Amino acid sequence: MSTPPKIHLENVCKSFGPKDVLTGIDLDIAPAESVVVIGGSGTGKSVLLKCVLGLLTADSGTIEVDGTDITHVAANDRDETNKKFGMLFQGGALFDSIPVWENVAFGLIQGSGMSRADAKERSIETLAKVGLSKDVGALSPAELSGGMQKRVGLARAIAGSPEIIFFDEPTTGLDPIMADVINDLIVACVKDQGITALSITHDMASARKIGDRIAMLYHGKLIWIGAADDVDHSSNDYVDQFVHGRADGPIHMELRR
Numbered sequence: 001m002s003t004p005p006k007i008h009l010e011n012v013c014k015s016f017g018p019k020d021v022l023t024g025i026d027l028d029i030a031p032a033e034s035v036v037v038i039g040g041s042g043t044g045k046s047v048l049l050k051c052v053l054g055l056l057t058a059d060s061g062t063i064e065v066d067g068t069d070i071t072h073v074a075a076n077d078r079d080e081t082n083k084k085f086g087m088l089f090q091g092g093a094l095f096d097s098i099p100v101w102e103n104v105a106f107g108l109i110q111g112s113g114m115s116r117a118d119a120k121e122r123s124i125e126t127l128a129k130v131g132l133s134k135d136v137g138a139l140s141p142a143e144l145s146g147g148m149q150k151r152v153g154l155a156r157a158i159a160g161s162p163e164i165i166f167f168d169e170p171t172t173g174l175d176p177i178m179a180d181v182i183n184d185l186i187v188a189c190v191k192d193q194g195i196t197a198l199s200i201t202h203d204m205a206s207a208r209k210i211g212d213r214i215a216m217l218y219h220g221k222l223i224w225i226g227a228a229d230d231v232d233h234s235s236n237d238y239v240d241q242f243v244h245g246r247a248d249g250p251i252h253m254e255l256r257r
Helices: 045-053 100-104 106-110 116-129 134-138 146-159 176-193 204-210 228-233 237-244
Strands: 007-016 019-029 034-038 060-065 085-088 164-168 196-201 213-218 221-227
Touching (some): 007 045, 034 045, 045 164, 085 146, 204 228, 213 237
Parallel strands (some): 164 196
Antiparallel strands (some): 007 019
16 A cells, blocks of 8 residues: 555454464555455454454454554553544444434543534534434434434534544335435545445445445455455455345355254
8 A cells, every 4th residue: 555554454463262263354544445344144354343343352463553553452442543533333223212414423521522412513514514404413323214314323423523433234124215325425525524334244246336346245355355356356256146136156055943
């Protein structure tokens, strides 16, 4: 890379007892770049994301953000790094007991100490960026459709002006049209604000649209990394089988008996 990476992973490994999940992950993500990690269920995509976020500690290897090694930094010593992060959770993870605007402003109030008045104003402005009106801010999450909840989750992720956003299966549970709407919003928000993005998904339509580059995780390693435009002609049998959703190929489903 011509510029230092925003996120640098080198030989990152993680096991749970005898189960090896990550067996040597190498990945550099440039500033303002969007990288999508694809792979089947249970291949370790979420574990990879959690290691970067600090929710799990890698057994070995190096994880750096802006050149700072955060691999084994304790949770209470990660405040400065965590301030750079935003997160869109797979299930939305909205708090049912507070209104939408306060969900969006949660990190501003609880993490940054912003006044409730200023946080509410920022929240309403951010909701507008994802196509939601001020009136939506007064609703409870239970009153929203799945697509609107995803928009609120995206608004919360960008409300604190993060440098890096993590997307965990951003289109899960949405119909194809709403999924495409969310993908368009992600692209717009990330590109407009120059945000670095790391996403995990098994939705190839989403991966193609939101990713500058795509990496495939299989058996604990990234077996292919390339431009999103190249994923459909990768010359890799594993990638080809996955992106076209074919039952026949080198990837075999592991069934429990």
